[in-house]
Amino acid sequence: MKIFIQFERQFDFFLTKNRQGRRFEHFLNRRASVKDIIESLGVPHTEVGHLNFNDHEIDFTYIPLLQGVLDVHAISPPFTVLSPSALRPGPFGSIKFIADVNVIRLGRFLILLGFDVSYSSSYSDQEIADIAEIQSRIVLTRDTDLLKRRKIIFAKRIRADLPYDQLCETISFFGLEKLISFFSRCTACNIKLVTVAKKEVMHLLEPKTKRYFHTFFQCPQCKNVFWRGSHYDNIKKKISSLGISINH
Ligand SMILES: [Zn+2]
Incomplete structure (x- = not known):
C-alpha cells in the first residue's frame, strides 16, 4: 500500500532533498503508526505541531489502513507546553528543561536567566529520556535521534551552532522572554x-x-x-545586544 506525505518547509532541515517541500509517495509494507512513519523519514515526533490524514486531524498512534494523504505540520512558535493539544494531551505544569551534553552552555545561559535546567556531562540518552518523563522536563538537544524516544514529549532540536544564538532560538521558540528572571539561580547547582x-x-x-x-x-x-559586578554587567550587555529584554 502507498500513501502520500507532505511535510511543511520547516522540516527541510531533517529531510532528504527529494522529500522537501513536495508531496511524495511512501510505500508501507507493514502496519505502522504515523509516528513511526514520520520518524523513519528523519523527523522526530517532538518537532511536529499537528497531523492530518485526508484532511482529518489525527494523533501519533494513527495507523493508515487506506490510501490517502498525510500532511505533517510544524510547531508554530511561541510553543507552550502548558496547554493540551491533539498530539500532546497531557501538558506540563511548569516550564523546566533538561539540556543534553551538546548544549550545556545553552543550559547554563538559561539558568542564568532564571530557568530551571537540569544538566550534566554524564547523562546518557536513556537517563535524559527518563528524567524528562519523571520530572516533566523539556529536552534541549542537537541529537535528532534522541528525540525519537517515546518518553520525550516536549523538546527542541536546537539548530544554531553558537550558544548565544541557541539561547535566542530557545527563548523565541518557547516564548520565554517575559518569564526571564536574570541572575536568580546558581548556574552550577x-x-x-x-x-x-x-x-x-x-x-x-x-x-x-x-x-x-x-x-x-x-x-x-x-x-x-x-x-552584580563586571561579570554580571558584561553578560547583561551581551544578552541585551541579542535583542532579549531582561528587565522584568
Ligand atoms: Zn550552587
Whole structure:
C-alpha cells in the first residue's frame, strides 16, 4: 500500500532533498503508526505541531489502513507546553528543561536567566529520556535521534551552532522572554539564590568587592557568593545586544 506525505518547509532541515517541500509517495509494507512513519523519514515526533490524514486531524498512534494523504505540520512558535493539544494531551505544569551534553552552555545561559535546567556531562540518552518523563522536563538537544524516544514529549532540536544564538532560538521558540528572571539561580547547582547579609559573607570577599558592593546572593547548596559586578554587567550587555529584554 502507498500513501502520500507532505511535510511543511520547516522540516527541510531533517529531510532528504527529494522529500522537501513536495508531496511524495511512501510505500508501507507493514502496519505502522504515523509516528513511526514520520520518524523513519528523519523527523522526530517532538518537532511536529499537528497531523492530518485526508484532511482529518489525527494523533501519533494513527495507523493508515487506506490510501490517502498525510500532511505533517510544524510547531508554530511561541510553543507552550502548558496547554493540551491533539498530539500532546497531557501538558506540563511548569516550564523546566533538561539540556543534553551538546548544549550545556545553552543550559547554563538559561539558568542564568532564571530557568530551571537540569544538566550534566554524564547523562546518557536513556537517563535524559527518563528524567524528562519523571520530572516533566523539556529536552534541549542537537541529537535528532534522541528525540525519537517515546518518553520525550516536549523538546527542541536546537539548530544554531553558537550558544548565544541557541539561547535566542530557545527563548523565541518557547516564548520565554517575559518569564526571564536574570541572575536568580546558581548556574552550577540550578538552585535559586537567596540574598545574604554582607557581614555574613565578608570573610569570603576580596578587598575591592568589599568596598564597592553591598548586595550579595548565595547559593544554598554550593554556598558560592554572587554580586552584580563586571561579570554580571558584561553578560547583561551581551544578552541585551541579542535583542532579549531582561528587565522584568
Ligand atoms: Zn550552587
